[in-house]
């Protein structure tokens with residue numbers, strides 16, 4: 001699905017040097033590279049603050065902790081997402097309220113957002129699934145009418161541009177807080193776990209940084225209940241190298257997506273990803289909706305073509321979060337989505353082999 005080693009080989013000298021520098025200085029925790037990365041990230045995204053942390057799940061948890069919510073307060077999340085989005089809500093004693101998603105964009109359905117709002121609704125976490133943003137103008141409008149906090153889960157759309165009230169800005173900087181993951185396969189990935197939190201609010205930035213640091217602004221003096229969530233210096237050094245290449249990486253993914261589109265057109269049983277006009281698509285995943293999905297996946301596997309199902313089960317059907325509500329779109333997507341290999345090193349030859357195999361399957 002990804003070729004992290006191939007990507008590393010192209011930047012080997014720079015990466016090796018950056019890692020070596022950390023080892024030589026031996027400032028493995030909170031080294032100068034961490035501060036530098038925070039500053040480069042906020043420059044790149046055009047937001048006031050970036051605060052690195054240990055992973056994307058922590059980023060979401062710390063974001064929720066900074067909102068000072070009370071047990072039982074409700075947080076709205078799309079039903080069709082990675083578990084981390086819902087997990088952190090439940091973990092903090094808050095109530096995840098799942099809403100269905102849009103069948104074409106896979107992002108949360110904004111009509112369903114309005115309908116799900118109750119007196120206890122305090123926040124919403126839109127997820128920019130697969131690399132394309134949810135409709136932030138509509139989400140922010142509804143949220144501001146009801147005084148609801150917006151935390152963008154931008155783990156999959158780092159670097160995407162999103163339209164917000166006629167202007168364009170980077171994904172993760174529109175909501176009150178944005179969160180991302182630097183998991184190795186992400187568009188900006190490190191060589192282990194990593195994450196970051198973004199905000200334009202002075203107050204929130206102070207609290208977010210404090211919570212991520214055991215609730216301390218001054219060492220051994222703890223003003224808030226916090227967690228230990230640090231990005232280590234080695235990962236920051238690696239990300240500083242890779243951040244310089246992010247636009248190149250995004251272009252490579254977008255070019256591969258265009259090739260897939262062309263190669264897959266005119267197959268009735270295959271629906272290629274829909275693009276919206278309010279967001280660019282940075283193709284963390286290239287995800288199809290297909291007929292006879294499970295058989296197709298087996299057929300491709302028999303030819304050594306990896307594919308993945310993101311995600312086979314919606315939140316409301318997970319044993320830990322079961323509800324009796326109906327999620328028609330999410331349930332349908334769980335049966336139909338199939339993600340093809342997508343990364344910066346993909347070649348046209350590989351893509352032709354994959355798409356020829358898909359054509360062969362549907363001709364049988």
Ligand SMILES: Cc1ncc(COP(=O)(O)O)c(C=O)c1O
Pocket residue numbers: 055056057058081082084085127153155156180181182183193194195
């Ligand atoms: C949508 C979404 N949210 C949150 C996360 C959590 O990130 P991490 O794995 O860095 O904790 C991921 C990572 O896979 C994700 O895809």
